[in-house]
Amino acid sequence: MFSTILINVDELWLKGDNRAYYYSIMKRNISQVVRALHPHKFSCVNQYQRLFLKSSQAFSSEVMDALSKVSGIHSLIPAIAVPLKLDKIMEGVDFFLSGQKLDNLTFKIRASRSNKQFPQTSMEIAREIGHQVLVKYPALSVDVKRPNMYIDVRVLDDKIYVSQKNILGPGGLPVGTSGHIITLISGGFDSPVASYLMSKRGCRQTFAFFYAYPFVGEEVKNKILKLMEVISQYQIGCDLYIIPFGDIQNTIAKNCWEEYRTILFRKYMIEVAALLAKRIRASAILTGDSLGQVSSQTITNISVLDQLSPLPIFRPLLGHNKAEIIEISRQVGFHDISTIPHDDACALFAPKHPTTKADFHYVKSFYENNPWPEILDAALNQSEIFHFTPLGIIASAKPKIK
Numbered sequence: 001m002f003s004t005i006l007i008n009v010d011e012l013w014l015k016g017d018n019r020a021y022y023y024s025i026m027k028r029n030i031s032q033v034v035r036a037l038h039p040h041k042f043s044c045v046n047q048y049q050r051l052f053l054k055s056s057q058a059f060s061s062e063v064m065d066a067l068s069k070v071s072g073i074h075s076l077i078p079a080i081a082v083p084l085k086l087d088k089i090m091e092g093v094d095f096f097l098s099g100q101k102l103d104n105l106t107f108k109i110r111a112s113r114s115n116k117q118f119p120q121t122s123m124e125i126a127r128e129i130g131h132q133v134l135v136k137y138p139a140l141s142v143d144v145k146r147p148n149m150y151i152d153v154r155v156l157d158d159k160i161y162v163s164q165k166n167i168l169g170p171g172g173l174p175v176g177t178s179g180h181i182i183t184l185i186s187g188g189f190d191s192p193v194a195s196y197l198m199s200k201r202g203c204r205q206t207f208a209f210f211y212a213y214p215f216v217g218e219e220v221k222n223k224i225l226k227l228m229e230v231i232s233q234y235q236i237g238c239d240l241y242i243i244p245f246g247d248i249q250n251t252i253a254k255n256c257w258e259e260y261r262t263i264l265f266r267k268y269m270i271e272v273a274a275l276l277a278k279r280i281r282a283s284a285i286l287t288g289d290s291l292g293q294v295s296s297q298t299i300t301n302i303s304v305l306d307q308l309s310p311l312p313i314f315r316p317l318l319g320h321n322k323a324e325i326i327e328i329s330r331q332v333g334f335h336d337i338s339t340i341p342h343d344d345a346c347a348l349f350a351p352k353h354p355t356t357k358a359d360f361h362y363v364k365s366f367y368e369n370n371p372w373p374e375i376l377d378a379a380l381n382q383s384e385i386f387h388f389t390p391l392g393i394i395a396s397a398k399p400k401i402k
Helices: 019-037 061-067 086-097 122-136 190-200 218-234 246-255 258-280 299-308 322-332 345-349 360-369 373-381
Strands: 002-009 042-047 050-059 073-082 106-113 149-155 160-163 180-184 204-211 238-244 284-286 384-388 394-398
Touching: 002 019, 002 061, 002 160, 019 042, 019 050, 019 061, 061 073, 073 086, 086 122, 086 149, 086 160, 106 122, 122 149, 180 190, 180 258, 190 204, 190 218, 190 284, 190 322, 204 218, 204 258, 218 238, 218 384, 238 258, 238 373, 246 258, 246 345, 246 373, 258 284, 258 299, 258 360, 258 373, 299 360
Parallel strands: 106 149, 180 204, 180 284, 204 238
Antiparallel strands: 002 050, 002 073, 042 050, 073 160, 149 160, 238 384, 384 394
């Protein structure tokens, strides 16, 4: 394995006077992940607008996998560092090629030279190393247009770094640079993907799951915990609040017009999420709404909920169709968990003909006549609270909020 990893950042280089702040958060997030898996000393320094992660001991594949989930990282490049001499570059190349089956494969040397004091140009380096590879590994041939493999040589101020592959990260901004939001999480495809997309925009998230016990069983709660084991890795750790909501749903269903049940369930979830946001200093609410996907996600119903919400509501999936959402879910590791069947209390209470054009005045009037502050506050106080580490492990179940 490798003791040096070059980390290319995504949008950080676009920043101006506040660039140092973004890099400091990026390095903090990387260090948290590495520290959880790598028991040896390491350093993470900024050079040439990329980060260099170095240790006296090799980083494991688990470290690489965990870093590939850190927002703000464009790509990871495991590299071999050699001295600043042309005749030392082949030591790094040999590390990658020795022992490989190379018959009928093609290659290309890509050289870059940030260190302009190095005597050879990028072109001269590529030409010389390409020649040495052909001599030492005659089974290989050169193809500059569509090679089977690239060998990258980067000449920097301190060392020459040789590498062969890039591991893509999520890109975007580091988590913690764009504020704190409450994410309404469910067991489907949409809200986990919405969370992932807002992780890439740098939002730190606290998660709220509205648990409709006793109308649903433990299976859905266990599914949410499984989902959070993956989602939390993109957050560098997070908290999950499992909020008892079954009795509130039952009360709403018994007191409102039947066709308004679904939108009013959403209204009261938003109110509880806003209460939580006030307690933990979050600034917005995140949902997995996709325009027109279900009755509560029509333009009219979204508009009604937005007008009555105490906080801004972010909906990053608004323009995505279901196939696009499922594909992202598959790419980032949520898909197989999201497909596990579970009970859905919203379906249990669902009206035969839910309104798609809710009357603003009815929703506003119902809430004003039934604010139920004690009931909503009590539900939040009775929450189960789970803390997840950067590796997606449940570290603790916190006591109830007082």
